[in-house]
Amino acid sequence: MNDSAVEASSKETSKQGLPRLADVAAHAGVSSKTVSRVVNNEANVRPQVRAQVLRSVAALGYRPNAAARALVTQRTHQIGLIATASSLYGPTAGLFSLEQAAWKAGYGLTLTTVQEASEAQLGEAIHYLMVRGVEGVIVSGVAGVLHLGTSTLADMPLVSTSPITTESAKHVLVDSDxxxxxxxxxxxxxxxxxxxxxxxxxxxxxxxxxxxxxxxxxxxxxxxxxxxxxxxxxxxxxxxxxxxxxxxxxxxxxxxxxxxxxxxxxxxxxxxxxxxxxxxxxxxxxxxxxxxxxxxxxxxxxxxDFSSVAERSVHELIQLIEGRPAEETCIHLPTELIVRASTARCFGNPN
Amino acid sequence: MNDSAVEASSKETSKQGLPRLADVAAHAGVSSKTVSRVVNNEANVRPQVRAQVLRSVAALGYRPNAAARALVTQRTHQIGLIATASSLYGPTAGLFSLEQAAWKAGYGLTLTTVQEASEAQLGEAIHYLMVRGVEGVIVSGVAGVLHLGTSTLADMPLVSTSPITTESAKHVLVDSDxxxxxxxxxxxxxxxxxxxxxxxxxxxxxxxxxxxxxxxxxxxxxxxxxxxxxxxxxxxxxxxxxxxxxxxxxxxxxxxxxxxxxxxxxxxxxxxxxxxxxxxxxxxxxxxxxxxxxxxxxxxxxxxDFSSVAERSVHELIQLIEGRPAEETCIHLPTELIVRASTARCFGNPN
DNA sequence: GCAAAGGTTGACAGCGCTGTCAGTAAGCGA
DNA sequence: TCGCTTACTGACAGCGCTGTCAACCTTTGC
Structure with missing residues (x-):
């Protein structure tokens, strides 16, 4: 029932000095499994126990350890993004939409860039992301056609703005038309x-x-x-x-x-x-x-509409990650012609 | 000595079907600790053992599991980036430089965005990043002065383009002048x-x-x-x-x-x-x-020079993460006036 | 009032990896 | 040759968390 400040307890034993599930459990007088249930919003916990655990979580400033969780659940909830390194507007504009869409869906975004879409660079980027445990990859604004024949990406959920040379059911193309x-x-x-x-x-x-x-x-x-x-x-x-x-x-x-x-x-x-x-x-x-x-x-x-492309990309990727096969493997979003002042009638060719 | 394709072995037992250290060890006929040594480039492994292990790594397509590693080493080698969600040029231009600098230093970049720099939004972003185990945070292009009094960020290495209200030695400002x-x-x-x-x-x-x-x-x-x-x-x-x-x-x-x-x-x-x-x-x-x-x-x-700012930011952050105190807490990089055609002598005010 | 059904809780194993430490093999001087 | 150092290798524990499963405690129906 210790409601003191975040840094309060001195009993926590994590290496980093951060409180662990067990510390919260001890503080609340329950088992660590029960704390786990509360933290993960599982059912079948008595309301007053839940409340007490929540109080202890707040009192100790507990935060779940993503690595431990990922290790046991085999889920990282991370998406990898491979983009071409450039400060051009196009490829970057959708980035924030991408992040926000991922956030809303409970996924994190790990960014990586390639200078050019060579097989070598792409391979390195993919390796980098896979080591970091991403569950899916979005390839954005990368030149050319992706060749992923026997590559390690072949079995990974992937959304791209470029066509891909695989028959994998886990690859979807999303782009403006x-x-x-x-x-x-x-x-x-x-x-x-x-x-x-x-x-x-x-x-x-x-x-x-x-x-x-x-x-x-x-x-x-x-x-x-x-x-x-x-x-x-x-x-x-x-x-x-x-x-x-x-x-x-x-x-x-x-x-x-x-x-x-x-x-x-x-x-x-x-x-x-x-x-x-x-x-x-x-x-x-x-x-x-x-x-x-x-x-x-x-x-x-x-x-x-970069935002729509980004949102749709994340949506499709998460579908793939969660095991739902793609309905369409090739999605083209509409564009719109905006007529302003840089075009005019051609009087030289007055039809 | 099985040098066949990546998906070859059927003995691997990881839940995901991915080979683990132990699988490589069995394949190479050594202990998993030895494989760990090879993978981490530690000394004191006989060259021929190392070579054999490397061969097994390649044969099985082994990749270390970041979560397991992070769990035991308490290091994630991830940097968090908090940016303001906008498609403006300024904040995004340095993004790729940031990523590349982080990459070179062996760190990954987790991106998150805030709509506005309210304490609430910033708090949420920080929470999101900390749960994902970032070791340091870069705050880029965020409005106003950051107030991190008792916040959870107070003790985390942080580089920002905005001044911060803490005396923490772990906070550095890097920006153009x-x-x-x-x-x-x-x-x-x-x-x-x-x-x-x-x-x-x-x-x-x-x-x-x-x-x-x-x-x-x-x-x-x-x-x-x-x-x-x-x-x-x-x-x-x-x-x-x-x-x-x-x-x-x-x-x-x-x-x-x-x-x-x-x-x-x-x-x-x-x-x-x-x-x-x-x-x-x-x-x-x-x-x-x-x-x-x-x-x-x-x-x-x-x-x-957005690239320089980005690179310097990453550099300073990594210094902080690795426990070296900052030499300067406030770094201003030079700007340069580029005179082109949108300015001219004022003849109305001839000095 | 009793059994069956359901709700709630905790003990325990183990995810894949690395740190510790003990043990074995190899090198080397006397 | 022996004893001692040094180079290598492996057994084992445990990082913080969740899944499983058994145990316990309520309810409910008759």
Missing amino acids: QVAGTRAAVRHLYNSGHRLIAHLAGPLGWDSAARRRDGWRLELEDLGLHPGPLLEGDWSPRSGYEAALTLDRTAATAIVVANDHMAMGAIRAFTEKGLHIPDDMSVVGFDDVPEAAYQIVPLTTVRQ | QVAGTRAAVRHLYNSGHRLIAHLAGPLGWDSAARRRDGWRLELEDLGLHPGPLLEGDWSPRSGYEAALTLDRTAATAIVVANDHMAMGAIRAFTEKGLHIPDDMSVVGFDDVPEAAYQIVPLTTVRQ
Whole structure:
């Protein structure tokens, strides 16, 4: 019945000086198993015993030891996240949503990064996470197709934004519908009278960059147009700037850019070349970063909902972890075209 | 001597079906303690025994169980990160550097977020991390001053970008030198002839926002100038836009903005009002986000090195974790003024 | 009033690993 | 050759917790 401060008791015997289940049990006058029941909210404990235990827990400042618990239950309730190390908006924006979704579901998030999606780096990251006992892995914003043939990840629940080369039932893809996104951008430009529509892609080794390019190309084909010039950047504003410098108004009157930051760089480059946006060149971005709406020329862009992707990813992963097989193995979330001021009617091609 | 594939052996007895130390020991014909020695790279194992054990480890695909290890060694080698949930550039940019620095030092990173830095939310986050057994905590981009009086964090190694109200020797502050940053911005504007210099601050409940404002005010005082208008935003481009809408050219010829994204919003607002940047209004940002250099009007800004802050934070934290007291409890890393095109001489005030 | 059923509690083993310490083999000087 | 040091190896306990199972204590129905 000792209700004194946190550091009160002197009987606790844990190595670290932290109180253990047994200390709480002694304090409350019950067995440690009963304390365990209370702490884990199990049924069949008399209310007054429960209350007394709770009081002792508070009095001693008891916290369960995750390692001990994990050891016996074989559950860590940890999710691993593998992300590409970059300070780019896209991959990071969903991070907090990811964490919050995991938190709500009672899971912790262990973060790890790779510089590039080489098999070696990915393998190292996976090893790192598995040693730490994660129960599932989310791979976010990693280039290319994941090859997990005989790898150690083959049997681990995994959600990725990139396709994976396994038939494992434990692998699910969750991502924005990139193809539909650039398709919508192209259609919008077409409807505005543009016929010469270029694309500034992300690094095409990245699956999402390739899919955005595919959308652009497919929509042009459906529209009966020849694809305009295809440029490639590395997602950075600088690369957008440099790529756009090489593009001529004779080659295209509009360009679909694979992300907003490259679009900003491109707009800067066009401006330098004396082209006015949108009158001389229409530009569509992708992502809808917060500052896109507040550029001097507010950016028309394809919004993707990073939060939804993150939440859905966590949801699907936890389904897999808890043994429920995935209903769909390939989930594409909708994107939305946000028309602002960087696109205009093309009067050169007045249809 | 079985060198077959990972899933080979059928003798492993772990609940999860994963091989344990004892399985490797049996496979190699040694005791589990010897395997433990090899796995942990301890001395005093005969080379050929070591080699044999290593072969068995590889053959069985053995991975040490972190929970068991943590239980007995009382070390988790995990660092907790508390960040504010937002998709803003500042707080997230250093995240990957943080992770990489932790990785190199052999630590894992567990991420958690708070919506706001209320005592309640922070307490919850801390509890979450402590239950997961982190050995130290980094608090990044959290508003205000941390009050950790009798809190459970009081005795835990902690590195923060905000000041903390404890005398604990285990708490260190690592951050960019915000004051010097805005001071440099003001001086640059002064040297360009500006005398009416406004400030658009971040949310002043945030310590970093308050310090940036202080730098602005202090430099103006040192220069013998009265502070111009002080506005407040919430770091977002939108808030910068809205704040700038209220600012008149008669009130200021230049403005120091507390981050780049608000600066972009402000530039957009000024442009809408018919003010030309930089001729009618000079704008200085803070952060130097990647797209700042590629705006239609490239942004003059105060660059802070998020990577250095992150690396230093991890370094200091690990010092604390490993029991070495901090040499400095308050570390400010330098910032650098990057002059681009959003600032110009003020001809209205020709010195 | 008694048995059966159900609710509540605790003793004990053991999760997979490492620290301790004792024991055995090898090296070495006299 | 012996005795002593040093290099290696393994038996065993136990980290803090939960699962199992047996024991006990209430209720309830008749």
